Each structure stands twice: as structure tokens, then as C-alpha cells.
Amino acid sequence: MNKKKTNTYLMCLLILTLSISTSSIQAQEHPKLILTKAGVEKIRAELGKVPLFDASLEQLKKEVDAEIALGIDTPVPKDYSGGYTHARHKKNWIVLQKAGVLFQILEDEEYAIYVRDMLLQYAELYPTLPAHPKTRSYARGKLFWQCLNDSNWLVYVSQAYDCVYDFLTKKERKNLEENLFRPFADWISVKNPQFYNRVHNHSTWGNAAVGMIGLVMGDDELVDRALYGLKNAPVNTGEKDNDGGFIYSEDGKAGFLANLDEPFSPDGYYTEGPYYQRYAMYPFLIFAEGLENVKPELKILEYKDGVLLKAVNALLNLSDADGEFFPLNDGQKGMSIYTSSLVSAVDIAYHHGGNNPQLLSIAKEQGKVLLDDSGLAVAIGLRDGEATPFEKKSINLSDGPKGEQGGVGILRYGNEDLTLVFKYAAQGLSHGHYDKLSYSFFEKGDEVLQDYGLSRFVNIEQKGGGNYLKENKSWAKQTIAHNTLVQNETSHFKGKYEIGSKHHSELYFFDESQSEVQVVSAKESNAYPGTEMHRTIALIKGYGFEKPFLLDILKVNSDSTNQYDLPFYFMGQVIQTNFEYKTPKELYPLGKKHGYQHLWMEGLGKASEDNSKFSWMNERRFYTLTTITTTADEMRFVRIGANDPEFNLRRDAGLILRRKDTQHTTFVSVLESHGSYSPVSEFAVNSKSNIASVNMVHDGTKYTALAIEDLRGEKHLFILSNKDASNSSKHKLNINGNDYSWSGPYYFK
Incomplete structure (x- = not known):
């Protein structure tokens, strides 16, 4: 075989391999990201038998039903944090994720229809949006004044999309992916490398957002972009402003894995301090759980000697007797283990970290669990009396x-x-x-x-x-x-x-x-x-x-x-x-x-x-x-x-x-x-x-x-x-x- 034919053969083989890899992800049943098909079946079988899970489900249902009754609103963005449009789009990402979960668990199509209709409104709105009109951020989003909040939105909404994926028609999925999700992922990454390609809690959210929608869509390129960052992006090691200067690792590495390597110590301490460790733990762990479910061969929770699971223990130890985090560095006083990101951290660490019974006592104090496989595991452990006190020592x-x-x-x-x-x-x-x-x-x-x-x-x-x-x-x-x-x-x-x-x-x-x-x-x-x-x-x-x-x-x-x-x-x-x-x-x-x-x-x-x-x-x-x-x-x-x-x-x-x-x-x-x-x-x-x-x-x-x-x-x-x-x-x-x-x-x- 001559050199030209050899190169052609290798190129075809590479394309075939990528095609098989992509199609194998696509072929997986939905939901697969955080909720899993097997997990949903187990949850349905346990309904009415696990008190904390049942109570969490009932509370979530009340919240979502109230939002559905108000109707859908996807306003043209114009405000900073706390303003109406900011708050509304933030509320939307939360309700979308929760409604998707309710559809899977309760099999009530009203929730799927709500998710579908809101996503289709976003697909109509998003292509018309320029960069956000507020210019303060070093990386402006479209729905929000900063790419960070856009990334928050996509981390949650990717979960909603996964939950209703099979409910949607192929035409609807094509519309959402071409007009909303892919352009959204490109905006917070390729179009804003100064936000995406660095080591910082902002970038962790961006990496998780791109990676999670990539997992749902079966897009390996997006998943790789999330794990390893943008290739050939400019490196800037200076600081621009308080909302996250251009902080990169010294060797220019970026992406989710770099954000595991650089900020975390072997003990699980996050260099920005507990307030931002708390904030970053959600994208770290929720994306890790998605990778664990969709790409278990990566063994992401074993990465760097299991640093993500160690980080949960470290973070709990960085709180006072009332569960409030020590305000080291930039930290708002009063932020505590009762925040939703710590509920997810405790549940995921328990489910994937060997069922540490001490974490159950923290979950009991929190009084709620995730409505997914990990939350069910915690609720069952509490129901069965397996909790032991979490000991915070020197x-x-x-x-x-x-x-x-x-x-x-x-x-x-x-x-x-x-x-x-x-x-x-x-x-x-x-x-x-x-x-x-x-x-x-x-x-x-x-x-x-x-x-x-x-x-x-x-x-x-x-x-x-x-x-x-x-x-x-x-x-x-x-x-x-x-x-x-x-x-x-x-x-x-x-x-x-x-x-x-x-x-x-x-x-x-x-x-x-x-x-x-x-x-x-x-x-x-x-x-x-x-x-x-x-x-x-x-x-x-x-x-x-x-x-x-x-x-x-x-x-x-x-x-x-x-x-x-x-x-x-x-x-x-x-x-x-x-x-x-x-x-x-x-x-x-x-x-x-x-x-x-x-x-x-x-x-x-x-x-x-x-x-x-x-x-x-x-x-x-x-x-x-x-x-x-x-x-x-x-x-x-x-x-x-x-x-x-x-x-x-x-x-x-x-x-x-x-x-x-x-x-x-x-x-x-x-x-x-x-x-x-x-x-x-x-x-x-x-x-x-x-x-x-x-x-x-x-x-x-x-x-x-x-x-x-x-x-x-x-x-x-x-x-x-x-x-x-x-x-x-x-x-x-x-x-x-x-x-x-x-x-x-x-x-x-």
C-alpha cells in the first residue's frame, strides 16, 4: 500500500472510530447524565417508602407547580445581578432542572411539556441576542451580564434537556441543539477564551456547562473541550478585576482536569477559600457524576487520588459549629453547609465515595436530598438508621x-x-x-x-x-x-x-x-x-x-x-x-x-x-x-x-x-x-x-x-x-x- 493510500486508510479509520464513539454515546438511553434509566426505575419503586426522599419530592413539586401556574417568561436580558431579567432567567434554570426531574420520576407529561415549551422559547430568543448590554464583566454573557451565569444556566438546563430528550421529536432536538445549545456552548468557550481557558471557579462552571451539554448531545468534541480546554488559546497570567482576573495555570493548561490539578491540594483544600470552594463544588461534582455515568472508563472520581471526594470532607471541616463556612479570602458570612451545592456534594460523595455513614448525619441536618440516584442512596441510608455523627476535629x-x-x-x-x-x-x-x-x-x-x-x-x-x-x-x-x-x-x-x-x-x-x-x-x-x-x-x-x-x-x-x-x-x-x-x-x-x-x-x-x-x-x-x-x-x-x-x-x-x-x-x-x-x-x-x-x-x-x-x-x-x-x-x-x-x-x- 502506497503512502497516499495509507494516509487515506488511516483517515477513514479515524473517522469511523470517532463515528462509532459518538454513536455509542448517542445510543445510550436517556436520562443518562445525573438521573439514570436504572436509577429512575429504582426511585419509582421506592416512592412512599423513603421519608426524606418523599418529603424532598413533595417540596420540589410544590415549587415547580407554582412556577408552571405563573406561566413562562423568558425576557430580553438587561439587568445586573438582582435585577428582574437576571433573577427570572436564574429562576428559569432552576425550575427547568426540577421540572425535568419530576417528569422522569412522576411520568407526568405536564412537566415535560413545560420544559419543552420554555426551551423552544429560548431557542427562538437566543439567536437574536447580542452580548449582554451591561459591560462591567471581563466576559459578557448573553442571558446574563457575565459568562459565569450563562454557564450556571447551561449546567442546570443540560440536566433538564437530558430528562426530556426522548420526549422531544427529532425536529425539536435539532432546533434546540443548532439554535440554542451548540451556540451557547461556543459563546462561553470559543468566543470567550479569557473566561473559559484558565484556572478559576468561573472556568470550572464553563467547563462543566460545555461538557454536560456535550454528554447529553453525544458530542465528543464538546466533552474534550470541557476536559482539556481550548487548544491554542492565548494565555494571560495577569489579573483584570475582582470577578475573576485572567488566571491561568503556569504551564498554560486549562479545562476541567486542569481545574482539578491546580487549585486543589492533595487534602482537598481549594486555594480560593471555602466560600468559593462551596460554589465550585456543584459543577465539579455534578459534571463528575455525569462523566461517571456516561463515561465510566475515565474514572473521574479517582482522579488525583480521589481529590473531589476529599474536597467534600475538607469543606465540611472548614465550617464552624453552626455549619457556616469560615470567611477566608473573599467569603460572605452566613454561607453554610445548608446551601444547595453542599446538599449535592454530600449526596454525591456518599453515593460514590463508599457510603461514609458520617455524611448521613450531615444530610439529616440539611433536611433534604437530591432527587436522583445519589439522593435516594442517602435517604435510604438515613431511613435504615445507618447515620453516625460527623466529627470535626483539629x-x-x-x-x-x-x-x-x-x-x-x-x-x-x-x-x-x-x-x-x-x-x-x-x-x-x-x-x-x-x-x-x-x-x-x-x-x-x-x-x-x-x-x-x-x-x-x-x-x-x-x-x-x-x-x-x-x-x-x-x-x-x-x-x-x-x-x-x-x-x-x-x-x-x-x-x-x-x-x-x-x-x-x-x-x-x-x-x-x-x-x-x-x-x-x-x-x-x-x-x-x-x-x-x-x-x-x-x-x-x-x-x-x-x-x-x-x-x-x-x-x-x-x-x-x-x-x-x-x-x-x-x-x-x-x-x-x-x-x-x-x-x-x-x-x-x-x-x-x-x-x-x-x-x-x-x-x-x-x-x-x-x-x-x-x-x-x-x-x-x-x-x-x-x-x-x-x-x-x-x-x-x-x-x-x-x-x-x-x-x-x-x-x-x-x-x-x-x-x-x-x-x-x-x-x-x-x-x-x-x-x-x-x-x-x-x-x-x-x-x-x-x-x-x-x-x-x-x-x-x-x-x-x-x-x-x-x-x-x-x-x-x-x-x-x-x-x-x-x-x-x-x-x-x-x-x-x-x-x-x-x-x-x-x-x-
Whole structure:
């Protein structure tokens, strides 16, 4: 066979192979994506026998019936988030998906007709639409102001299309695919590579949308485009705006698999933080489930050592005692495990991850399940009494694709009575904050020392169209907005993404092996060139104390003399201080930039003792911060809200310890939770600090030692090895004539 004939033969073989592959997908019965033919039959057989599934079905039916009664509306798009057209198209995608499910389960054609008629209206509308008239986004959609929301729509609507696929005529399917679905997929991918071809939660939604409609249509090209990204698309590694800068992986990879490789650590931590991990888990897991059902040979849930299933566990551990996610990076407070994306995550992880009975207890709290194969499995497990409590313990979650870019350490005591969240992670892509070695502290789900979170009123149109506000950059991302060190009133990495994205903090050690003493420690040497910060935080149950106390040691070494600010953003009402302060007659901003312009100066005092004490009350509990100080230290009460004429920021309070003209220094604080107050009995119980003194008895290059004495004269000694964190290393230190010997990075007695 000559070369020309050989090439012709190979080309024909390739075409035949692709044809067989495509036709084999097309030949599969519908539904096949999330609901499956076998799964639907099992669901129908179990109806009336599985209480949580039946209740979820009844609730969903009420919602969809009410929408059908209102009629179909597919308005010409014109609004930002929160506006009518935005909200209506968003509601449509939800109702379409649910109506498709009801058609399959109840076999009632009214739901299929509703889905068909609305999809045909969209097929008539879509070809007439230009890019959305609102121009704020870096990637405008057609139905919505950004491609992200268009992708949301297609992820859900692809499921509806799968459910009614066989109900539709060939002519109707041809119309929908040629005039709606294929052009829709092309718009959010080929026409907007800056949105689609990168590593970011936005792109994950885009990848899932294109891939899921490709699976339903039997289009291998779309599925490959989803998995591997666009070929030969331009690569841009800069950041454009808060709604997702052009963030690509360093090697130019894109697509669904790249979004599994890059943002997730081996522990399942998602570098953007739990708020966006929660948001991205739906497209990650729903597309993965679709791939598992249609293309099981890919074994997508085993990819990267099962990282998607690990991510569900990590995300649940990134919530407080009330199930609300810690607001690391850009995160809206109040978002919790009860959101629909976590319902799907828990159900899918249970069904495809070995039926972990602890997940059933989470599903029971959520009170609803998906109306598909995975939801049925969860509901049956609950019905059969297989649930066991989900135990959230102290955990260290690494960051970075290989787990080598810092992380988040969480220390918990008891049944989440007290929880410390210590952030020493990477930048977190465009949603990251400049807050190396910051921490927040919780008691029973209530914030004691807070992380501000984001500055945005999500989907509230009156506030910037429901989008990120300018104060997110000028305040929420800045270092002074967090409980960590600020040098010379300048944010870490000068508040510049291109610098911050190159660096991460380094874990020194994490030890939760002792129930009475848990410690996390990390170092940061790039936030301020020439300055190293080493922060160690311990949660200690000391004898003589009502509750565990928090010990915070922040050691700073610099090659220059600087001004250091260490803020504590407390929640609640000031009760008492042991230092005098004056309140100004007129409020004025603390500074001019890097977030300082948003802080009102409410009080200025000087430390007068070796220990400065500050007590406050929150949620009827008392707290006292005891800090080692010198008479040169300033104590500044501040309140957020300066230079904020539209009241976009919360008016929260803080206390800043300022240390001027200093090169090397160590900040040491102890935070106690103690006592309670009853407004009914009007009794204050144990309202005062139990600490008599906190003294630094040694502070050198190798070791730092703290002595803590309570009011009854009981003493505790904590010694930190500053240079050697090995568990096997042996240490010896003489303090005031007494020798102390131990192994490992710290000593406590």
C-alpha cells in the first residue's frame, strides 16, 4: 500500500472510530447524565417508602407547580445581578432542572411539556441576542451580564434537556441543539477564551456547562473541550478585576482536569477559600457524576487520588459549629453547609465515595436530598438508621497542587466549644487576601475575633448591582482588615496580586496530638522583604482555667527599623481596660491608604503596665485579651467605616497595638473566654480575667519562653523552639537557674 493510500486508510479509520464513539454515546438511553434509566426505575419503586426522599419530592413539586401556574417568561436580558431579567432567567434554570426531574420520576407529561415549551422559547430568543448590554464583566454573557451565569444556566438546563430528550421529536432536538445549545456552548468557550481557558471557579462552571451539554448531545468534541480546554488559546497570567482576573495555570493548561490539578491540594483544600470552594463544588461534582455515568472508563472520581471526594470532607471541616463556612479570602458570612451545592456534594460523595455513614448525619441536618440516584442512596441510608455523627476535629489542610504552598490550620477543643482558624496559605487566586499568618477565633459558632470576609452584597441590585464593591479592594483585601501584622502601614506584598501570587507562608509545625495543648506554627518571609514573621498559636486547657485559653506568639525579625501594627477585631461591647485612653472630639481616619483610610480613630491610649488588659462581652460571654507591652506601646481603638459615604462597610470595632521605631520584637497575647451574663437574672458570673500575669522569661534566637500565672498562683510555662521543629530533636534551656529539657518543637507544663 502506497503512502497516499495509507494516509487515506488511516483517515477513514479515524473517522469511523470517532463515528462509532459518538454513536455509542448517542445510543445510550436517556436520562443518562445525573438521573439514570436504572436509577429512575429504582426511585419509582421506592416512592412512599423513603421519608426524606418523599418529603424532598413533595417540596420540589410544590415549587415547580407554582412556577408552571405563573406561566413562562423568558425576557430580553438587561439587568445586573438582582435585577428582574437576571433573577427570572436564574429562576428559569432552576425550575427547568426540577421540572425535568419530576417528569422522569412522576411520568407526568405536564412537566415535560413545560420544559419543552420554555426551551423552544429560548431557542427562538437566543439567536437574536447580542452580548449582554451591561459591560462591567471581563466576559459578557448573553442571558446574563457575565459568562459565569450563562454557564450556571447551561449546567442546570443540560440536566433538564437530558430528562426530556426522548420526549422531544427529532425536529425539536435539532432546533434546540443548532439554535440554542451548540451556540451557547461556543459563546462561553470559543468566543470567550479569557473566561473559559484558565484556572478559576468561573472556568470550572464553563467547563462543566460545555461538557454536560456535550454528554447529553453525544458530542465528543464538546466533552474534550470541557476536559482539556481550548487548544491554542492565548494565555494571560495577569489579573483584570475582582470577578475573576485572567488566571491561568503556569504551564498554560486549562479545562476541567486542569481545574482539578491546580487549585486543589492533595487534602482537598481549594486555594480560593471555602466560600468559593462551596460554589465550585456543584459543577465539579455534578459534571463528575455525569462523566461517571456516561463515561465510566475515565474514572473521574479517582482522579488525583480521589481529590473531589476529599474536597467534600475538607469543606465540611472548614465550617464552624453552626455549619457556616469560615470567611477566608473573599467569603460572605452566613454561607453554610445548608446551601444547595453542599446538599449535592454530600449526596454525591456518599453515593460514590463508599457510603461514609458520617455524611448521613450531615444530610439529616440539611433536611433534604437530591432527587436522583445519589439522593435516594442517602435517604435510604438515613431511613435504615445507618447515620453516625460527623466529627470535626483539629485538622491541618495543605494548600497548592502538591500541598507545598502553605495551608490552613484549624484547632478545635471539645464539641467545637472553641475553634481557632489559622491561615498561612497561598494567595488564593484573584479572590485571595493579603493576610499572611492571620487568624480568627470562634466559640460555639460565634465570632470572637473575626475575619472581615468580603465587601459585597451578593445579588442585592441596589448595592453595586449585587457585585463586588470597590471597598473589597480598598478594605477587605488589605492586611489591616485582618488579625495579623502590618508593617509601616503597608499591606503584605504592597497589596499587589502579581507579587503575592508568587509566595506563600511555610508551615513550621502542626501538633494536635495532645488534647490539652494543640499548636500550629508558621513562618512568612516574603510579605515584607527583609522581615521574617514567625507566628505560633496554641489552644491550651490549663488547670485553674474555666475554659482553654489561646496563646499567641508573633516573633518579628527585620533588617530595618519599622512601625508595627497588630490588630484584634473583636465582636461585642467593651467592658474594661487597665490602660487609660482618650476619645477624640472629632473622628478622623487612621491613615490614607492600604485600608487605613477606612478606619476611624475612636480612642488612643498608652500601655502603662507590662501587661495590657482589654475585656469585652459578646453573646453574653466575657473575653479578656492580655498582651505583653511596654510603656512605649500605643493602644488604638478603631472602627471600620471611614471614607465610606455609601455605607458599604460594616461598622465593626477593633483594637490595634502599635509598636514604633522597632527592629526585632515579639508580640505575645493570651485570649481567655470566661463567665457569662444573664439579662433575666441580671447576674454576671466569672466576668473577670483569671490571669495574674504573662511574662516573657526568655526570648532569644533559638527559644522563646512564656510564663503564665493565674490569680491563684498556679503557673504554666510554654517554651518554643524557634529554629528546629523536628519531633525527634532534644532541647535544653536554663531559665532563671532552672533547667528544662524536652523533645520536639515546644515544651509546656
